[in-house]
Amino acid sequence: MARMPSAERRRQLTEAAIRAMARDGVAKTTTRSIVAEAGLSLSVFHYCFDSKQALVEAVITTLTDQSVSVVQEALRPRDTLEETVAAGFRAYWDHVRAHPETHMLTYELTQYALREPGFEHLARRQYELYGEAYAELIEQLRGAMDLELRVPVSVLARYLAAMTDGLTLNYLVLGDAAAWEDILDTVTTHIAGLVR
Amino acid sequence: MARMPSAERRRQLTEAAIRAMARDGVAKTTTRSIVAEAGLSLSVFHYCFDSKQALVEAVITTLTDQSVSVVQEALRPRDTLEETVAAGFRAYWDHVRAHPETHMLTYELTQYALREPGFEHLARRQYELYGEAYAELIEQLRGAMDLELRVPVSVLARYLAAMTDGLTLNYLVLGDAAAWEDILDTVTTHIAGLVR
DNA sequence: AAGGGTCCGGGACAGTTGACCTGATACCTG
């Protein structure tokens, strides 16, 4: 096995853990299955990480940042408001459809963090970052388009975050792609109606 | 230990398992912790259930039916539409605030079911029942109040189910009760606007 | 070229978990 610095090995193991967890689920992912996915020996694991928990923490922060990037990437300002909202939902929706296991894993890790003593802040951080990403976009749009909101930015941001979250989970369970389109249309017009 | 028929023992163990899982999380709940919670010996467990999976299945179906009852109980028809929606949200919201661990457990079990081969149908059933409960109420209201919907019943029902689901999860993670009120107000007026 | 720090491999260990097995005991039937 090619030698490489610990920092890079840690990244390699983190990526392997994400793949293994997305495939098998968090509960069924062991230190052995992770190193097998990475093609390494078990001892390397505890050379790079103090414990399995330390790796899980790395996995959560990595995946949270990735998820926030997905949202930020999707929600770019466009010409009109409706267009922005519709295109944003579409981009996010495409990502969910393309990587369902990853989104599934995100939910699993949220609950893992809520249950694991000392990890609760990681779950909160994830949801706070979502809300902030939405809030920033709304502020940005408000400035660019001279919009007047009927509801506070924080309320709207949190509503958007919670709703996309619920719709995503609903899709992951029921998997009916067609229903989503209609729901997103309804929500899009709703959002558009909340501004002047 | 008092003797009792197997069926009742099964119910007793199922209840104990729900308490243990809500307290410690699904992953950390073992057959031993369940029988300890029930005050029984380990052998009783495998006398009443073929396997741990069989018990988890009983837990899931029991809890799903309970959750659906909560929704049905909350969403009773009132005088006006807005009143019905607002009161329904309030009743549901009160239940979430009073029993956060139970709702948390519901999410955990959904993911357990999705990951466990042969259990996927239990997760789907749960979300289908939610949707049906909402759809039935909408139909009922439409008949009683002579409403005309701007969107199909199925779309509205699924939107409501997904949105409450997302909001609940958001609350369980961030726990900010105040924000909920405003969001529910926004959603209530939205729903009211979707009918004529 | 030698030595020390960094990285990797295989093996081992203790704890836990789901499952099972053998008896013992209570309840019911006839």
Next chain:
DNA sequence: CAGGTATCAGGTCAACTGTCCCGGACCCTT
């Protein structure tokens, strides 16, 4: 009251998992 069945208790087992240890290989400095 006797026999049989249903219910319970304790002990045991095999498998798995996280963690750790020790020896060896590699690489960089001096």
